[in-house]
Amino acid sequence: MDIKKRMMDLQQAIEKANYEYHTLDRPTVSDFEYDLWMKELIELETNHPEYKNPSSPTLKVGGVVLDKFNKVVHDKPMMSLSNAFSDQDLLDFDERVSKEVEGYSYNMELKIDGLAINLKYRDGIFISASTRGDGLVGEDVTSNVRTIKSLPMKLSEPVSLEVRGEVFMPHKSFEKANEERAKEGLELFRNARNAAAGTIRQLDSAIVSSRGLDIFCYTLVDAETYGVKTQSGVLNYLSQLGFKTNPNYVVAKNIQEVIEHIHRYDVLRKSLPYDTDGVVIKVNELIKYEQIGQTVKYPKWAIAYKFAPEEVITKLNAITFQVGRTGVITPVAELTPVLISGSMVARATLHNEDYIKNLDIEIGDDVIVRKAGEIIPEVVRPVIENRQSTVPFKMIETCPSCGEPLYREPEEADWFCVNPGCPAQHVGKLIHFASRPAMNIDSLGEKIVIQLYEEGYIKDFLDIYYLKDQRDKLIELDRMGEKKVDNLLEAIEVSKQNSLDKLLFGLGINHVGAKVAKLLLKKFPSLEALSEATLEQLTAIDDIGEAIANSVIQYFSTDYAKQLIHTLHDIGIQTAMAQKTTTTSPLFDGKTFVLTGKLETFTREDAAAIIESFGGKVSGSVSKKTDYVLAGSDAGSKLEKANSLGVKVIDELAFKEMIPNEQ
Numbered sequence: 122m123d124i125k126k127r128m129m130d131l132q133q134a135i136e137k138a139n140y141e142y143h144t145l146d147r148p149t150v151s152d153f154e155y156d157l158w159m160k161e162l163i164e165l166e167t168n169h170p171e172y173k174n175p176s177s178p179t180l181k182v183g184g185v186v187l188d189k190f191n192k193v194v195h196d197k198p199m200m201s202l203s204n205a206f207s208d209q210d211l212l213d214f215d216e217r218v219s220k221e222v223e224g225y226s227y228n229m230e231l232k233i234d235g236l237a238i239n240l241k242y243r244d245g246i247f248i249s250a251s252t253r254g255d256g257l258v259g260e261d262v263t264s265n266v267r268t269i270k271s272l273p274m275k276l277s278e279p280v281s282l283e284v285r286g287e288v289f290m291p292h293k294s295f296e297k298a299n300e301e302r303a304k305e306g307l308e309l310f311r312n313a314r315n316a317a318a319g320t321i322r323q324l325d326s327a328i329v330s331s332r333g334l335d336i337f338c339y340t341l342v343d344a345e346t347y348g349v350k351t352q353s354g355v356l357n358y359l360s361q362l363g364f365k366t367n368p369n370y371v372v373a374k375n376i377q378e379v380i381e382h383i384h385r386y387d388v389l390r391k392s393l394p395y396d397t398d399g400v401v402i403k404v405n406e407l408i409k410y411e412q413i414g415q416t417v418k419y420p421k422w423a424i425a426y427k428f429a430p431e432e433v434i435t436k437l438n439a440i441t442f443q444v445g446r447t448g449v450i451t452p453v454a455e456l457t458p459v460l461i462s463g464s465m466v467a468r469a470t471l472h473n474e475d476y477i478k479n480l481d482i483e484i485g486d487d488v489i490v491r492k493a494g495e496i497i498p499e500v501v502r503p504v505i506e507n508r509q510s511t512v513p514f515k516m517i518e519t520c521p522s523c524g525e526p527l528y529r530e531p532e533e534a535d536w537f538c539v540n541p542g543c544p545a546q547h548v549g550k551l552i553h554f555a556s557r558p559a560m561n562i563d564s565l566g567e568k569i570v571i572q573l574y575e576e577g578y579i580k581d582f583l584d585i586y587y588l589k590d591q592r593d594k595l596i597e598l599d600r601m602g603e604k605k606v607d608n609l610l611e612a613i614e615v616s617k618q619n620s621l622d623k624l625l626f627g628l629g630i631n632h633v634g635a636k637v638a639k640l641l642l643k644k645f646p647s648l649e650a651l652s653e654a655t656l657e658q659l660t661a662i663d664d665i666g667e668a669i670a671n672s673v674i675q676y677f678s679t680d681y682a683k684q685l686i687h688t689l690h691d692i693g694i695q696t697a698m699a700q701k702t703t704t705t706s707p708l709f710d711g712k713t714f715v716l717t718g719k720l721e722t723f724t725r726e727d728a729a730a731i732i733e734s735f736g737g738k739v740s741g742s743v744s745k746k747t748d749y750v751l752a753g754s755d756a757g758s759k760l761e762k763a764n765s766l767g768v769k770v771i772d773e774l775a776f777k778e779m780i781p782n783e784q
């Protein structure tokens with residue numbers, strides 16, 4: 122095996138998963154798989170340090186910071202945890218700890234599957250909350266966190282402190298939220314963690330308040346200054362102050378006791394009304410932490426033991442077929458509904474014909490189903506011993522949507538419907554086009570696409586842009602009404618200004634994902650230019666191989682694509698990347714900046730000069746009129762003032778992103 126290539130592939134897969142999980146709140150692989158990738162990459166990096174990439178995801182806390190929130194620089198970084206998957210991993214962990222210190226015990230707590238939040242209290246009063254972000258800089262989500270009912274706004278003592286905890290969505294709230302989303306035709310949340318993260322990071326606090334979030338607190342920053350000496354003591358003290366703490370913690374004398382308890386936790390967690398994905402084991406004596414130390418990513422005095430995904434047995438009643446936007450046919454297991462990791466599962470993927478045949482799955486079998494990391498449930502295998510009267514599986518030969526014959530390439534596992542007029546494919550393409558990573562037409566969800574397609578309003582994505590001519594008719598449709606239609610039309614108009622990479626991704630060209638779209642446009646910054654690119658020119662771009670290049674060339678060689686570029690122009694959709702800002706309309710015209718803290722890559726004078734060269738002003742003090750506070754490390758009172766006034770705080774990185782490249 123080519124180790125270097127394997128490491129690069131793993132890194133790429135992990136980065137893609139990070140983006141989907143942390144930025145889009147929409148993972149496509151299970152946590153279990155992700156954790157296995159990470160474990161493999163860490164092992165390879167340890168054994169082959171010569172191939173280790175200095176910006177490897179094994180060195181970073183995975184989150185991102187969205188621009189729509191004010192940024193908060195954490196006083197103390199918020200770290201991740203290293204993982205254990207077996208008893209042996211725990212023994213290895215203990216051995217590492219025992220090399221540094223002696224005379225310690227362990228505190229074990231449930232690992233709540235939510236998102237970490239940092240809370241600040243002054244004189245016993247709640248003042249602010251932020252997300253973990255990339256560990257150093259988080260997002261200010263104070264007004265959203267304030268809506269969580271179990272969070273005390275006033276503590277039982279007038280202390281000033283910083284506390285960390287996990288915001289999560291209990292099963293009940295999760296089911297309710299998804300019922301409501303289903304009614305509104307919105308895409309369902311994949312699991313409670315994504316629902317919690319998506320909720321905390323949205324702008325309308327009224328919605329947050331209605332979602333029934335909850336929080337368990339577990340960390341007190343600088344606990345020893347409050348006279349607390351152990352992690353179990355922290356939990357006790359937090360609870361006394363009025364915080365909600367999880368009652369299922371236990372102190373274990375040594376690692377053997379930890380291992381004994383772990384297995385009890387795996388039973389316990391199945392009866393809890395919220396998701397947990399493991400047990401966090403922390404050295405209990407806080408005084409030992411400094412000596413044990415930490416890496417850039419996680420403390421060495423703690424570890425998260427992750428449970429294997431839960432598997433259950435249920436009955437396979439039928440196999441149905443789904444047609445994807447590319448025409449791929451996926452067999453789907455229709456199951457007797459069963460509870461897995463806190464939610465009901467009635468359908469699971471069977472991947473393709475070979476998967477079913479190789480596993481010898483028959484209709485009527487008892488099957489083992491797994492919701493690995495609570496994403497898309499899958500059938501793991503049949504329970505052959507239980508087989509009684511079953512019907513052998515037979516692959517369909519015609520498309521369930523259009524009735525045309527299906528094709529399968531000899532080398533491939535999947536069957537395809539290749540009918541360009543296939544309704545299921547059209548709908549799939551439309552849904553993809555409107556989705557968040559593509560044209561991001563929020564109010565054009567799956568249900569509405571299907572409705573408009575079935576009623577004959579949209580066949581091709583271009584039709585979306587002519588919907589405005591049919592406003593009166595749309596209002597009359599079932600479940601529509603004036604407000605909904607106007608919101609929809611507005612969102613469609615706004616999407617015309619999207620940056621071109623979103624459109625290119627939305628076109629659904631084979632192999633052209635969001636990242637590839639960006640790469641292509643960097644070199645060919647308009648659809649016209651891209652449509653004329655040759656195979657050589659395309660493959661000369663880093664990371665663009667022949668498969669991608671051929672697919673792009675084939676797409677743009679069709680009459681459809683040639684016509685498309687003209688039509689897009691006529692409609693007023695961007696078909697070229699936006700021009701860089703010119704000096705005639707200064708970027709920071711009329712904007713006031715305040716600089717604070719220590720900057721790394723600029724001197725203050727440089728930063729000020731840049732701001733002024735783009736028409737902005739630099740002021741010495743923060744007021745309501747300040748537009749941006751540029752905060753470096755060790756920022757003090759100006760940063761606090763900015764936060765309390767709700768002034769936008771940016772870090773150096775964000776500032777660099779704002780200014781055009783030439784600087």
Ligand SMILES: NC(=O)c1ccc[n+]([C@@H]2O[C@H](COP(=O)([O-])OP(=O)(O)OC[C@H]3O[C@@H](n4cnc5c(N)ncnc54)[C@H](O)[C@@H]3O)[C@@H](O)[C@H]2O)c1
Pocket residue numbers: 138139141142143148149150151152153155156182183200201202203204230231232233234235236237238253287339401425494
């Ligand atoms: N499926 C995907 O595509 C995908 C992508 C990226 C990350 N992930 C998941 O996220 C994980 C990485 O995220 P991570 O960096 O947050 O690591 P992590 O989930 O392994 O552990 C760290 C986090 O645990 C949480 N936590 C919960 N209870 C706690 C307690 N009692 N004490 C201390 N901390 C507690 C905190 O939020 C802390 O930040 C991966 O292991 C994977 O499971 C999945």
Ligand SMILES: [Zn+2]
Pocket residue numbers: 444520521522523524525538539540543544545
């Ligand atoms: Zn078809």
